[in-house]
Amino acid sequence: MSDGMGERVSDAIVPGWEVVIGLEVHAELATATKLFSTARNEFGGDPNTNVDPVSLGLPGSLPVLNEKAVELAIRVGLALDCEIGRSVFARKNYFYPDMPKDFQISQYELPINGRGHLELPDGRTVGIERAHLEEDTGKSTHVGGGGRIHEAGHSLVDYNRAGVPLIEIVGAPDLRGPEDARAYVAELRAILVAIGASDGKMEEGSMRVDCNVSVRREGAAEFGTRCEIKNINSLRSLGRAIEYEARRQVDLIEAGEAVQQQTRHWNEDEGRTHTLRSKEEAYDYRYFPEPDLVPVDPSDEWIDEIRATLPALPRERRHRLAEAAGVDTAAAALTVERGMDDLAVDAIAAGADAARVLVHVDNNLADGAGRLTADAFAALVAMEVGGDLTATQAKTVLADLVASGGDPAAHAATHGFEAMDTGELESLVDRLIADHPDDWAGFVGGDDKERKKKSGFFVGQVMKATQGQADGRIVNELLERRAAGG
Amino acid sequence: MNSPETPRLTRDDVAHVANLARLTLTDDELDAFTGQLADVLDHAADLEALDLDGVAPMANPFPLVNVLRTDTPVDHDVRDEVLAAAPSIEDEQFRVPPVLGEAP
Structure with a gap:
């Protein structure tokens, strides 16, 4: 799909099979206020203290876009070499108590940042498909049933997080194993922190990773059916979840069954993924343009101004x-x-x-x-x-x-560190060779293991005699030279 | 405009959308709304008679872009008021019935 990834042999989880991974990373933007209202964007406050009529979705309240959130989103776009352009907000409709309006304001057909790429430390590049703005949801706590959703007696909702600005960064399916995935997330986090867009704290949930995984036989041209894994809270979980999911899919296919496209939940304690949603209709979000917001169309001048403030990436x-x-x-x-x-x-x-x-x-x-x-x-x-x-x-x-x-x-x-005279060191080494003929024979005639052991012995003796003042590297050179007859 | 063999909107479509919107409709209502919604779509379909090549879709009727506010927090201090208006609360949070499954 993108430039450099093709040349690499994947670290196969199951021999003969290739794992294909694309990550969706949500990062909370480091603003003082929410995306569409003036309530504070703050982690860890008392429940429902950072709320206002907009973040509670009260009738008659209207969203007004946060300039800083747009600026931070553009910073992300610049850092990922994205095409930055006119964008339109859209309503994503679904019913869930953590979303009090019964829709989430996101960007759909026209995201603020289009295609870009990210460079991994080893120089390979991973495609970025888009990086768009959207609002975060509130936080539900499931009470009863040991916190498990299915068995909960009721749920409690805190809307402090509702409306916090998020950037959702959608990566191309260019990753081929857990190591690739971890390297990608680590690099993305380093970029977000470097440009001041987010604190990138996975443990506080300010950076969250959803992982699309599919498998195909090595050499196959077509992608397999993918599953999306949610609830991954650390880089370690990310690797474990990918391995589990890849094996599950290979097992299904080898048993003659088909992988169903579905969203699966990673359970860290059990070390497995499981499905939560069954109704196919739940995927029908009926996106449409948000009538209460006008498009965002940053000028070249504004983008250039922001570019000038970026640190070295x-x-x-x-x-x-x-x-x-x-x-x-x-x-x-x-x-x-x-x-x-x-x-x-x-x-x-x-x-x-x-x-x-x-x-x-x-x-x-x-x-x-x-x-x-x-x-x-x-x-x-x-x-x-x-x-x-x-x-x-x-x-x-x-x-x-x-x-x-x-x-x-x-x-x-x-410290009294003085360079040892090489002549002094040579006579010391010669004396030790003469004093320990058996060890010397072992060094000269032994196999690699024996030779290593004996060189350790002689270096140790030199260090003892010089109270650590000698340079072990030079002692080894001397031993080699003597063994070669020099 | 709309050929009878391929209706723009079926009764099943309306039932599907009603279900997504968590609306329970009677058979009579389904029939009535299928007709009404089809009329709305037919009205919008008048656009198909126009040559719209090169015309960008309109996202909003106002000719405005970049309506932004500064990132300055305001202490709204509305918690007690909004919690008092909720049907059920617990520990300063909104108490809701058990939810099936994860948020989409």
Whole structure:
């Protein structure tokens, strides 16, 4: 369907079968008020405190569109390279107590954002079909029957969430496995957070994922019949639900039955999906243009103004770091995810060895950079690469720089870290070889496993003798050279 | 305008729409509304006599776009009033009969 996804072999859940996944992500927009009224958009308030006649659907109340919600929707469209254009609101008609008007205002034939795409950390792209504005529903709590819908005695409804602005982002069926799906959602969340459109919190329900899953035999050209899975509350659930659903569908087909197109509910505790709705008619929403709202038609000037305020997007930051470090975008992903890419790019620009910079950033700066500056970082890496500090010592000095800033050489001196003279190290290694002839024979003549074990032994002895001042990498080089007769 | 063999609207269509709207109609009402709704559709079908190529569908009769308000919250403080008007409440929430199935 879209550019890059075709080349990849899917991670098959069932051998011989391909899983096809398309995700619909709803994200609550980070506005102060609701989509069509001035009641607050706020998570966690006392029930029914953030309500007004519009969000309660009272007779005579009329919706007025929130400018900020439109701006945030355009930001999403720009970040996903969507076509942004004239859009029209529509009524989606259904009866459910969490929707007090008995219809939801959404966008149907003309969404604010049309086709676009998203780039995954590994560089593949996933198609975006549309990203439209709509209002959220209220929240129902089912009382009795252990909270299960079917057995509930009655339900309680809180309308604080009713009318909160949502962007629904509909992805193309370009994903081929749980890993793809998780990577897509993680990237989408990173984008939404980066552009300030949403807080992206799945655990608070401000980002919700519905998952369309179908299966087909490998090599088949046609898509299979899909099921939509709802109630997925975490990235972990997303992967589990896809695996369960794919197996269920393959089992059905292999038993000679057909997959019914239906909406299924993910049950996290039971680890399975089950169907809730049976009436086919429930899908007939009788959409029609919302008569109480006029179209939205953002001018090019407005779109350009919004574009000018967008921060660097995760994909741009990955490309920038990848180029600076001479690695691929996948290798730059973790650094960008942690927000350490500016530091890494600046340290590399200051002359630091890119590979060491990425290793430190990804492994040794998990709690942030603190008072570490790019220049001090570059100086530290230079000392390490130049052999003045071992990897272990560099890590210690790095922790000092994070805690108190300053100059790496000064911290190294405080710890008494001094470069070991290579000649001194060589005579130490030679003495150890002479003292431990059996171990040396094991290193020279043993299989890979034995060799590894013995190199560990010699490095350990050197470290003991030098109180950890020696560079393990150099010791290993010396051992190799001696074994080769050098 | 409408050939008798392919009626624009059948009695079953009306029954289906009535069901979606949760309306219970008697047989007499179904007959009456099928006729009336068919007349409405026939009236709208007059448009088919016009050449409408290149005419964009109208979403709203007003020639306006971008009617927007600023994102400034207002404390409405209406909870007690609206809860007092509800047929049944519990824990500051609206109490409703058990619902079958999930929201669509």
